[in-house]
Amino acid sequence: MSLSQNPISIQGVSLESVANEFGTPVYVYDEEKITSQIKTLQAAFSKVPLKIKYATKALTNINILKLVKKAGGEVDAVSVEEVRICLEAGYEGKDVMYTPNGVSMDEIKQVVALGAMINLDNIPVLEQFGQEYGNSVPVCIRINPHIMAGGNAKISVGHIASKFGISIHQLDEILEVVNKYDLQIAGLHLHTGSDILDAEVFLKGANVLFEAAMQFKDLKFLDFGGGFKVGYKEGDVVTDIMNVGDKVSDAFLEFCKKYGRDLELWLEPGKFVVSESGYLIVQANVVKKTPQITFIGVNSGLNHLIRPMMYDAYHSIYNLSNPEGELKKYNVVGYICETDTIASDREIAEVKMGDFLVIKNAGAYGISMASNYNSRLRPAEVLVWEGKAKLIRKREEFQDLLHNQVILDI
Numbered sequence: 361m362s363l364s365q366n367p368i369s370i371q372g373v374s375l376e377s378v379a380n381e382f383g384t385p386v387y388v389y390d391e392e393k394i395t396s397q398i399k400t401l402q403a404a405f406s407k408v409p410l411k412i413k414y415a416t417k418a419l420t421n422i423n424i425l426k427l428v429k430k431a432g433g434e435v436d437a438v439s440v441e442e443v444r445i446c447l448e449a450g451y452e453g454k455d456v457m458y459t460p461n462g463v464s465m466d467e468i469k470q471v472v473a474l475g476a477m478i479n480l481d482n483i484p485v486l487e488q489f490g491q492e493y494g495n496s497v498p499v500c501i502r503i504n505p506h507i508m509a510g511g512n513a514k515i516s517v518g519h520i521a522s523k524f525g526i527s528i529h530q531l532d533e534i535l536e537v538v539n540k541y542d543l544q545i546a547g548l549h550l551h552t553g554s555d556i557l558d559a560e561v562f563l564k565g566a567n568v569l570f571e572a573a574m575q576f577k578d579l580k581f582l583d584f585g586g587g588f589k590v591g592y593k594e595g596d597v598v599t600d601i602m603n604v605g606d607k608v609s610d611a612f613l614e615f616c617k618k619y620g621r622d623l624e625l626w627l628e629p630g631k632f633v634v635s636e637s638g639y640l641i642v643q644a645n646v647v648k649k650t651p652q653i654t655f656i657g658v659n660s661g662l663n664h665l666i667r668p669m670m671y672d673a674y675h676s677i678y679n680l681s682n683p684e685g686e687l688k689k690y691n692v693v694g695y696i697c698e699t700d701t702i703a704s705d706r707e708i709a710e711v712k713m714g715d716f717l718v719i720k721n722a723g724a725y726g727i728s729m730a731s732n733y734n735s736r737l738r739p740a741e742v743l744v745w746e747g748k749a750k751l752i753r754k755r756e757e758f759q760d761l762l763h764n765q766v767i768l769d770i
């Protein structure tokens with residue numbers, strides 16, 4: 361489906377029928393798109409022993425995790441809870457890469473017991489890990505290569521002031537701890553941020569890892585993280601994944617020769633796998649004309665999709681109910697009592713109150729970042745799978761808001 365097309369249907373299932381059947385707001389995912397994105401990555405990196413560790417924080421619904429597994433993927437988790445959801449989805453501990461930031465040794469011990477690969481990103485905890493396990497549990501080290509990447513300061517995590525990873529400038533300190541405890545370093549990792557566009561940025565990071573890797577004797581893999589950029593609107597430049605795959609694979613094979621052993625290449629795509637598969641369908645509650653702007657107030661907002669407010673993210677929006685209507689300019693806003701703009705100055709086919717609108721690229725960091733702010737309920741999730749729309753998460757109900765509140769006799 362090209363970006364300019366109004367996404368009226370997925371696998372022959374009309375989005376309007378999904379809205380009618382399941383109500384709005386509702387997140388809808390296209391199984392075929394998720395599977396094809398994974399196949400594309402597998403094809404792009406076909407020259408090397410590849411493991412795709414889907415970054416589950418992008419979209420954690422257990423059915424999505426099962427689809428990734430079916431397509432030959434594995435998973436990256438950032439919390440013990442995500443690790444446990446992966447196990448519920450049928451992954452084995454060894455399929456899970458655990459890449460936390462700022463967690464306690466206590467949580468790390470729980471994840472060791474679950475069998476996941478631990479990826480550590482600070483020296484004090486590496487030291488604690490050494491004291492606890494010595495060389496009995498393999499471990500990976502997250503390196504911060506200090507490469508600038510990513511389209512937005514909030515998603516670029518490789519810069520010098522970033523909290524992520526152990527600075528490449530502290531390699532000597534890492535080696536000291538590794539030698540002191542005879543640590544079994546199974547892999548080196550980097551994840552420099554989202555919206556990486558080209559092979560050059562990837563290669564810059566890769567070269568830092570290649571150089572560092574020569575200091576470690578027992579590596580099994582190098583993990584280059586996620587961050588491939590996907591298209592949000594017509595004309596967007598997206599990562600040329602075939603080109604990145606080709607160049608990074610060649611450099612990797614060259615490195616393996618030098619290293620003297622064949623290693624695995626791991627990737628951790630989140631957005632690339634699920635962003636384009638997802639649609640958030642909302643309903644226009646009000647169309648409000650002011651002297652300057654016509655606002656469309658919808659039955660959703662930053663409580664369901666925070667990306668526009670948090671990252672200035674652009675999401676295409678179409679009118680499902682009046683697709684051929686005359687194009688008019690609108691500001692699409694949420695119903696949250698907070699500045700809650702989903703889109704500004706946007707051309708959309710004429711909207712009447714009650715129309716269904718669809719917000720695209722809602723698969724990644726949509727429901728997984730949703731909240732109950734303003735005591736609003738979180739939406740249902742629907743998966744279009746084998747040509748049918750299936751409910752994969754119930755819409756929340758009022759009682760869910762009170763569920764954990766302990767009511768005192770006041």
Ligand SMILES: *Cc1c(COP(=O)(O)O)cnc(C)c1O
Pocket residue numbers: 415417418436438459551553554555585586587588628629630631632724
């Ligand atoms: C968030 C994250 C990813 C995925 O990033 P995308 O931009 O969604 O591809 C990969 N690895 C780690 C460690 C992450 O924290």
